[in-house]
Each structure stands twice: as C-alpha cells, then as structure tokens.
Amino acid sequence: MKNIFIALFLALTTLTVQAQKKEKKGDKEEQKVFGIDSTKVTTLDKTIKTLYNTISGEKGEKRNWGQFKFLFHKDAKLIPSGKNKNKVHIAKYMSPSDYVKTSGTWLIENGFFEKEIHREVQKFGNIAQVFSTYEAFYSNSDEQPFMRGINSIQLMNDGERWWILNVFWTQETEDNPIPEKYLPKK
Structure with missing residues (x-):
C-alpha cells in the first residue's frame, strides 16, 4: 500500500x-x-520606466499594449481620481484592459508623453509604494507640459519579477498644486 x-x-x-x-x-x-520583454520587470526602476514608456508616443504611434498589460498583476487596477462636475472627489476603477479600451485610441490620436520628474519610494520586504510625479506632453518635443500630477504605484515582487498591483493618480489643479517635496530639487 x-x-x-x-x-x-x-x-x-x-x-x-x-x-x-x-x-x-x-x-x-x-x-x-506580443512583443513582451520580460527583462523590463526585473527591477523596480525598470518596471516604473516601462510603465511610462508603454503609454508614451507621438501622434499616430502605436503602443505596445502587450508589454503594458504584462506589467500588471491579474487583479491590478488603474484608478484615476479627481473632482466631478459637482466638485466631489471620485475614483474610477479600471483593469489594464479597460484602460487600453478607454484611453488607448485617445493616446494614439493626440500624442501623449508622460515623463516622471520625481520619485519617492518606500519598500518593505517584497512590497513597494512609489509616489511618482509626472508631467504630460502631447509630443516629445513640447517644452511645456499640458498637465502634471502624481501616480501612487503599489508593487509586489514575487521573487522573480515586480508586478504592478495598482496605479492610483490625480492631476494637479489650481486648488491642489503638487507640494514642493514631490517636485525635483532645484
């Protein structure tokens, strides 16, 4: 037996x-x-840079949505927040696929470059919380951003790679400017 x-x-x-x-x-x-490069998720820095690079491109330039989706854990969320027309703070929850469906065409039709200008990282064991300040441009050659904000990015390392669990962000507004501590040092 x-x-x-x-x-x-x-x-x-x-x-x-x-x-x-x-x-x-x-x-x-x-x-x-799908043109996925698995080496782009081996470090925290590469993962964050790849996030910005995959959504950025000139007008008419296709994005590598396969690489974009590869960054995220299967249950990940992208969560934009801001005030609605009634001036109430809201958040919208999207999967990476939802983000591609709702924003992908706009990014290609208008051109969009999101560039990180400052980063604050907190790590404990295999988890990380990143406050990443960004500026957004329609073209890489633009000198002035049309928008700025902060991405709050939560990540997990499973021992082989980094996974983005959530990207929660808000744009800078006149009544909500980015604090100096989250801007590049002068």
Whole structure:
C-alpha cells in the first residue's frame, strides 16, 4: 500500500512539473508574439520606466499594449481620481484592459508623453509604494507640459519579477498644486 502511495505521489509530481514547464514555454511563446520583454520587470526602476514608456508616443504611434498589460498583476487596477462636475472627489476603477479600451485610441490620436520628474519610494520586504510625479506632453518635443500630477504605484515582487498591483493618480489643479517635496530639487 505504501508503495502505491509513493508511486502515485511521484506520478503527480512529474505531471505537475511537466505542466509547469509547458506553461512557462507557452508564456515565452506568448511574450514573443506580443512583443513582451520580460527583462523590463526585473527591477523596480525598470518596471516604473516601462510603465511610462508603454503609454508614451507621438501622434499616430502605436503602443505596445502587450508589454503594458504584462506589467500588471491579474487583479491590478488603474484608478484615476479627481473632482466631478459637482466638485466631489471620485475614483474610477479600471483593469489594464479597460484602460487600453478607454484611453488607448485617445493616446494614439493626440500624442501623449508622460515623463516622471520625481520619485519617492518606500519598500518593505517584497512590497513597494512609489509616489511618482509626472508631467504630460502631447509630443516629445513640447517644452511645456499640458498637465502634471502624481501616480501612487503599489508593487509586489514575487521573487522573480515586480508586478504592478495598482496605479492610483490625480492631476494637479489650481486648488491642489503638487507640494514642493514631490517636485525635483532645484
């Protein structure tokens, strides 16, 4: 009886390992098809830079939405916030796919560059909270941003890579200017 359990355990272990190898191979094939570079999530810095780079581009320039989605955990949310027409603070919750559906066409039709100008990072173990101040431009050659704000980005490292769990942001307004401590040092 003991031998049967050992044989069954070994068979299940072998099947599990084979399935994991097949899944990883499938993941790599999928990454190749969608132009995904898995090295862009190996460090916190690369992950944040890739977030900005994937949404940025000149008018008419396609974005790599496969790489964009690859940055995010399967349950991740993108959460813009601001005041509605009644001057009440609201937040809208979107998946990465929702973001692409609602904003992707606009980004390509208008041109959009979001550039990080300051970063504050807090880390504990495998989690990180990043306050990333940004400026937004319609073209990379624009000298003045049309908008500024702060992205609050929560990330987790699973031992192999960084995953974005949430990006929660708000734009700077006249009555809500970005505090000096979140701007580049002069």
